[in-house]
Amino acid sequence: MYNYTDFDTAFIKERNAQFRSQVERRIDGSLTEDEFKPLRLMNGLYLQLHAYMLRVAIPYGTLNSRQMHVLADIADKWDKGYGHFTTRQNIQYNWPKLRDVPDMLDALGEVQMHAIQTSGNTIRNVTADHFAGAAADEIADPRPVAELIRQWSTDHPEFQFLPRKFKVAVTGSPNDRAVTKAHDIGLRMVERDGVAGFEVIVGGGLGRTPMIGKVLRDFLPREDLLPYLEAIVSVYNLLGRRDNKYKARIKITVHENGLEDIRARVEERYALIRPQFTGVDQQLLAGIEADFAAPKFKTKSLAAFEGAYTNDPVFRSWADTNLNDHRAPGYAIVSISLKAHGATPGDASSDQMRVMADLAKQYGHDELRISHEQNVILPHVHKSDLPALHAALKEAKLATANIGLISDIIACPGMDYCALATARSIPIAQEIATRFDELKLEHDVGPLKIKISGCINACGHHHVGHIGILGLDRAGVENYQITLGGDGTEDASIGERAGPGFSADEIIPAVERLVLAYLDLRAEPAETFLQTYRRLGLAPFKAALYPEAQANAA
Amino acid sequence: MSKPFTPKVVTANALLEGDVIYQTATGWTRELAEAEVLTDEADADLRLIDAAQQIDVVVGVYLADVDTSGPTPKPTHFREDFRAKGPSNYAHGKQEAASHV
Numbered sequence: 001m002y003n004y005t006d007f008d009t010a011f012i013k014e015r016n017a018q019f020r021s022q023v024e025r026r027i028d029g030s031l032t033e034d035e036f037k038p039l040r041l042m043n044g045l046y047l048q049l050h051a052y053m054l055r056v057a058i059p060y061g062t063l064n065s066r067q068m069h070v071l072a073d074i075a076d077k078w079d080k081g082y083g084h085f086t087t088r089q090n091i092q093y094n095w096p097k098l099r100d101v102p103d104m105l106d107a108l109g110e111v112q113m114h115a116i117q118t119s120g121n122t123i124r125n126v127t128a129d130h131f132a133g134a135a136a137d138e139i140a141d142p143r144p145v146a147e148l149i150r151q152w153s154t155d156h157p158e159f160q161f162l163p164r165k166f167k168v169a170v171t172g173s174p175n176d177r178a179v180t181k182a183h184d185i186g187l188r189m190v191e192r193d194g195v196a197g198f199e200v201i202v203g204g205g206l207g208r209t210p211m212i213g214k215v216l217r218d219f220l221p222r223e224d225l226l227p228y229l230e231a232i233v234s235v236y237n238l239l240g241r242r243d244n245k246y247k248a249r250i251k252i253t254v255h256e257n258g259l260e261d262i263r264a265r266v267e268e269r270y271a272l273i274r275p276q277f278t279g280v281d282q283q284l285l286a287g288i289e290a291d292f293a294a295p296k297f298k299t300k301s302l303a304a305f306e307g308a309y310t311n312d313p314v315f316r317s318w319a320d321t322n323l324n325d326h327r328a329p330g331y332a333i334v335s336i337s338l339k340a341h342g343a344t345p346g347d348a349s350s351d352q353m354r355v356m357a358d359l360a361k362q363y364g365h366d367e368l369r370i371s372h373e374q375n376v377i378l379p380h381v382h383k384s385d386l387p388a389l390h391a392a393l394k395e396a397k398l399a400t401a402n403i404g405l406i407s408d409i410i411a412c413p414g415m416d417y418c419a420l421a422t423a424r425s426i427p428i429a430q431e432i433a434t435r436f437d438e439l440k441l442e443h444d445v446g447p448l449k450i451k452i453s454g455c456i457n458a459c460g461h462h463h464v465g466h467i468g469i470l471g472l473d474r475a476g477v478e479n480y481q482i483t484l485g486g487d488g489t490e491d492a493s494i495g496e497r498a499g500p501g502f503s504a505d506e507i508i509p510a511v512e513r514l515v516l517a518y519l520d521l522r523a524e525p526a527e528t529f530l531q532t533y534r535r536l537g538l539a540p541f542k543a544a545l546y547p548e549a550q551a552n553a554a
Numbered sequence: 555m556s557k558p559f560t561p562k563v564v565t566a567n568a569l570l571e572g573d574v575i576y577q578t579a580t581g582w583t584r585e586l587a588e589a590e591v592l593t594d595e596a597d598a599d600l601r602l603i604d605a606a607q608q609i610d611v612v613v614g615v616y617l618a619d620v621d622t623s624g625p626t627p628k629p630t631h632f633r634e635d636f637r638a639k640g641p642s643n644y645a646h647g648k649q650e651a652a653s654h655v
Binding site (some may be wrong): 026027028029032033047048050051052080094095096097099177251344347416417424426427430473476477478552 | 567569570571572573574609610613614630631632633636637640641642644645646647648
């Protein structure tokens with residue numbers, strides 16, 4: 001893992017001291033809220049419906065056990081004993097007091113963490129494949145590059161007042177687990193003639209105007225990455241619209257000016273600034289790469305794993321859903337579900353955080369990841385340790401075997417917390433998960449991604465859910481719209497709106513009708529919901545959603 | 555003709571705690587039931603200006619509609635209902651404070 005240099009440590013310390021003084025000046029009245037707001041946002045501090053909220057960056061979703069312990073300690077000391085992991089691989093605390101926030105930031109700084117640029121119109125926390133460095137299908141670990149981008153973008157003087165926020169995601173695998181096509185810039189590692197480089201995707205995004213990113217450069221040599229990124233953001237900084245907040249993201253800039261125009265401008269800018277990058281960034285990258293060297297994988301007998309897999313059906317079910325292929329022989333990637341049926345998606349208690357930290361230390365080469373799907377990953381676990389790990393997870397209520405299934409729902413905080421929300425998301429997720437647990441159907445249904453947003457800003461990624469749910473306020477009542485057929489992978493697509501929305505009472509039965517219809521419609525059990533949808537289109541699902549309309553038409 | 559004025563309260567978040575507060579005749583309260591109900595538009599505008607000037611106490615002041623058909627003011631919109639109660643996934647926020655009384 002990356003270790004802070006003296007420069008990083010001093011930078012965070014100074015930044016925290018600045019913010020402490022800004023908080024003091026806000027409290028004594030020398031700063032108005034209008035003056036203070038951009039300052040607190042630059043440091044991850046929001047004011048939500050019931051309280052402040054501190055959003056802490058977990059760069060590219062990677063942390064070690066010591067950091068996870070501190071996240072737990074912060075939750076106990078200054079919050080209500082839990083944290084909420086988000087679709088941006090961050091953690092949010094929902095109940096801090098303004099006076100305590102500088103102390104929270106200092107505590108984070110002690111373990112090389114911060115909340116810088118988790119909000120505001122800047123380049124946000126860079127996200128990456130949560131299986132980075134472990135996945136069997138990976139070309140290379142994307143995290144060194146993500147860290148390089150973090151260093152380049154943090155406090156970058158040209159990019160502190162962009163037209164709007166700017167999100168970058170990186171993947172090192174052909175199977176895209178980082179939703180790169182729904183980011184302002186998505187980077188996919190590719191190889192051409194033995195040379196490592198990137199496919200550069202630009203102008204993706206969800207929100208009120210969802211767009212799939214477009215390929216700006218199909219092959220960019222690795223060493224040209226930073227100047228090329230700088231050229232893109234620079235073009236956007238000048239060209240992006242500042243007259244209308246809803247048209248300010250780069251996806252609109254690309255859409256309005258056309259990809260060819262943007263490409264020409266970026267290439268022109270790139271040619272101008274490329275000579276300024278003298279190779280120092282590549283020296284830095286080499287150092288960062290050394291920090292991300294793979295752990296020393298061990299060789300052990302698989303007998304314990306095979307025995308448990310054969311004899312313990314609960315373990316087998318968990319292993320079948322919550323493990324992924326690791327690049328090292330004998331190893332597995334473990335996904336710990338933060339989606340126990342009926343619980344709040346993405347929430348972990350401080351005790352659970354400590355259990356996960358200790359298990360990572362004991363069995364997982366001291367590494368944890370946060371996924372954008374709001375789960376925790378132990379990327380490197382030898383299979384022989386899985387039975388003991390599973391037993392410990394069970395004890396902490398962390399052994400739910402539902403990764404990728406219908407109850408593994410992404411949900412934004414919605415109107416239970418968020419000041420922007422137009423409806424609640426969490427209770428809908430809780431009820432869907434509880435209902436399908438009662439039906440005992442979810443393993444039969446198989447891979448199905450439900451994603452729920454409580455407003456049009458789409459933090460819950462509903463546009464790329466196989467079933468997307470969008471909560472709106474319709475004449476003072478919560479109303480939920482369904483979209484179908486969205487996909488956040490390398491085959492990314494935006495879901496199609498199914499029809500009129502449903503009330504909070506109607507939405508769970510509606511989802512149930514959809515899923516039961518899928519079970520009837522699928523060609524064979526191996527055909528997933530998304531495959532069936534792509535084969536048959538919207539019509540049969542619409543018929544299941546709106547039986548009255550069918551009856552009336554007949 | 556403009557819409558008839560409906561009863562309102564001045565609400566905001568507390569600067570230090572960040573929680574929801576309501577204006578009373580003399581200061582602020584954390585309970586909607588204790589809020590000062592404003593039935594005159596000109597009066598409401600003045601009370602809002604007064605609240606907005608208290609920059610070292612409150613953040614984000616605005617007028618929220620209330621239903622005055624009962625003995626105490628009640629929210630008319632579900633958003634204000636959540637603000638007055640707290641989140642629905644945990645008994646945190648105002649509902650937590652209430653359960654401690």
